[in-house]
Amino acid sequence: MMKDSNTVEVREAVGIFDSEEQMQAAIDDLLSHGFDRAEISVLAPVTAVEEKLGHRFESVADIEDDPEAMTKAFVPIESIGDAEGAVIGSLLYVGAFAGIVLVASGGALAAALAALALGGSGTAVGVALARLINQHHADYIADQLEKGGLLLWVRTWDSRDEEKAVKLLSAHSAHDVHVHALPAQD
Template sequence: MTTDPTPHHTTFINVPEAVGVFDSFETLQAAIYDLRMAGFSRLDISLLGGKEAMKEKLGSSYWHAADLEDNPDAPRAAFVSEEAMGELEGAIGGGFFFLGSAIAMMAMLTPASTVATSIAAIAIGGGPAAVLGTLLARRADQHHKDYYADQIANGGILLWVRTVDSAKEDLAVKILKGHSGKDVHVHAWSEG
């Protein structure tokens, strides 16, 4: 049994959009990097939204990439590169280490404490926090990988690219096809 999606209003603009389907994160990422080098803004590039966004906009019915390529109600999401995920993981792990270390330092930096005692407190306070940060970072990375695995299992990773003129249309199509994009085509509208 499927549930009805929440009623919503999708806004469209009269800017053509190239669309393609990718079988791997690596080919998708290479296509996006080439699009960016060719002058496409990151705001012109979008991917299919995650499971929660899909349920909210389209209900809980089974979906396949081919069914959503030209569906104006398909939810959109921004691309997150591997480099950005690495930076996020580092920030989470480092932030927790810093927080634990800062708390330990505050507790130990008294006139009576020695340097050795303060260093030990930082290591003891920062260590468990760094472990917690590492576990949270791994969870974020796994969520990122699951997002792409779900799309591949449902027919491929959808990529949309706004194009402002026929030269940009041709360039986007060439780049998408050049990176093994399937069913690459252009439709005359974009989600606003």
Template sequence: MVNSDLTEGAMTPVPTTNADQTTIINVPEAVGVFENFDDFQKAFYDLRMMGFSRYDLSVLGREEDLVEKLGKSYFRAADLEDDPRVPRASFVSEEAMGELEGAIVGGAFFIPSYIAMAVMAAAGGAVAATAAAVAIVGVPALVIGSLLARRVGQQHKDYYAHQIERGGILLWVRVQDEEKRNLAVETLKAHSGKDVHVHEWST
């Protein structure tokens, strides 16, 4: 189903639904394949600086969603470029992942610590005793938070590594007029995008 947030711009898309319940709209879309993460990320940032909305840009969805929609776990990038059934996702930058990992670690440390402080305060505990309780409860939580953050970060890296192994990282760019069409194609190619082309629909 089309997310209404994706319909920014001058064109008013007309959604159509095919036999397998995949909804497409009549707004063209450029697509390129990247052989490494750095080129892909630079292309993404440049497109954003040139005025493309984050809703205009999409990447390959989770492998679980891919299996659910297409019935297979192994794929090649070339097989997915122009398939409207392919699940999409928003790009999450390395910086955003770093912030998320920090939030996981911080949250895991502070929540148990606040609970320990509240318990000690309610019991009339001294400052030293309260601090000791925070240390006892907080340190294991910090370790757990670090492990969770590491797992999230590794999953993020694996997500792109698997795509590179299977032909490259896919980036789709919704192009609502001829000027944006040319700009998107030139930018994808400028950052070593492969097989850059435009199809006359988007999802």
């Protein structure tokens, strides 16, 4: 097929992983070998991908080379833990701050007890929200594993990048590892 001389292509190495641990190890290796976090993307949630494609897909292998497959930036598992901690901590802080304001404004023992109750309920809400964040991530991973694995794309700039990316993905048990060219998106 002839390409328009004005068509810009993006080249990527792509691989499918059977576990989040394998994918994380590959990403860590890619980052330590000069790839930028912005060059690494993963499949968006299955429901969002199917909505964008306008149809269901049976296997991630069916869409790994589809330019319409919706991707997202990779978010390290540590960032998910940071989000959980921030939710718990911020709600605990709000409850404690409210209690300090009540006590500092001349409140009596009832105000101090209210502060403790607010701080405790803030923590409980924070823990519940953190569990939701963790469950959302677990569901995201499980949905893709049910479709055949976790897709990972690595933007490559030249043949050296391509060789290095393919080697690193393969070294961490990715399968169907290859390089493809897709039309650049705006």
